[in-house]
Amino acid sequence: MLIAIDGPAASGKGTLARRLARHFNVPHLDTGLLYRATAAGVIDKGYRLEDGAQAASIARGLALVDFDEERLRSREMGEAASVVAAIPEVREALIEAQRRFAARPGGAVLDGRDIGTVICPEAPVKIFVTASPETRAQRRALELAGRGEKVDFAAVLEDIKKRDARDAGRSAAPLRAAADAVTLDTTLLDVEAAFAAALRIVQEKAAPTHG
Numbered sequence: 153m154l155i156a157i158d159g160p161a162a163s164g165k166g167t168l169a170r171r172l173a174r175h176f177n178v179p180h181l182d183t184g185l186l187y188r189a190t191a192a193g194v195i196d197k198g199y200r201l202e203d204g205a206q207a208a209s210i211a212r213g214l215a216l217v218d219f220d221e222e223r224l225r226s227r228e229m230g231e232a233a234s235v236v237a238a239i240p241e242v243r244e245a246l247i248e249a250q251r252r253f254a255a256r257p258g259g260a261v262l263d264g265r266d267i268g269t270v271i272c273p274e275a276p277v278k279i280f281v282t283a284s285p286e287t288r289a290q291r292r293a294l295e296l297a298g299r300g301e302k303v304d305f306a307a308v309l310e311d312i313k314k315r316d317a318r319d320a321g322r323s324a325a326p327l328r329a330a331a332d333a334v335t336l337d338t339t340l341l342d343v344e345a346a347f348a349a350a351l352r353i354v355q356e357k358a359a360p361t362h363g
């Protein structure tokens with residue numbers, strides 16, 4: 153069971169991916185963390201986020217970077233991640249590890265921006281998770297506040313819109329739904345309802361009813 157989940161910032165794809173992975177008892181890879189960790193490494197070395205050669209070299213050596221999730225999930229790192237993620241050499245450096253993860257014999261769930269389009273175009277199940285920018289900003293503001301980060305709803309909404317535009321507008325693996333992805337709009341769905349809807353999508357793909 154290989155499931156590819158993509159979507160814009162704070163759409164709920166991470167929560168959904170974790171739930172699906174637990175349900176099917178397969179490992180889950182949050183690929184955003186790879187870009188966040190790359191950005192953190194670049195910042196720690198004092199390089200510029202736009203420095204493609206240095207960023208790619210950090211991406212290649214990621215196993216050596218400390219995955220401090222607390223720090224990586226911060227607002228600052230989400231923004232920085234989307235800058236390094238637009239650099240083609242950085243994306244190239246991270247492809248193999250993601251594909252290896254996806255090729256695990258028992259299956260896997262991966263979530264990100266280009267899983268269905270670039271990393272696992274062969275995945276039998278692809279879900280593109282969306283929600284309105286306001287709903288996503290509300291969820292992200294709650295999440296950041298829960299982590300003790302001081303947040304302002306308007307600033308978070310602005311971040312999200314800016315990041316969406318950067319992720320969808322870049323030329324390297326832009327954020328978009330694969331042609332065979334099913335879109336799941338979670339604007340009006342809570343975590344349970346989104347999970348139930350995703351499960352129906354998976355079951356439909358696994359045992360398609362024709363006609």
Ligand code: CDP
Binds near residue numbers: 160166264265267
């Ligand atoms: O949790 P959230 O959706 O805010 O962010 P994330 O999934 O951790 O991704 C952070 C940033 O990394 C995104 O804004 C993208 O620019 C980049 N990213 C990407 O380009 N490709 C992926 N497969 C995953 C993340």
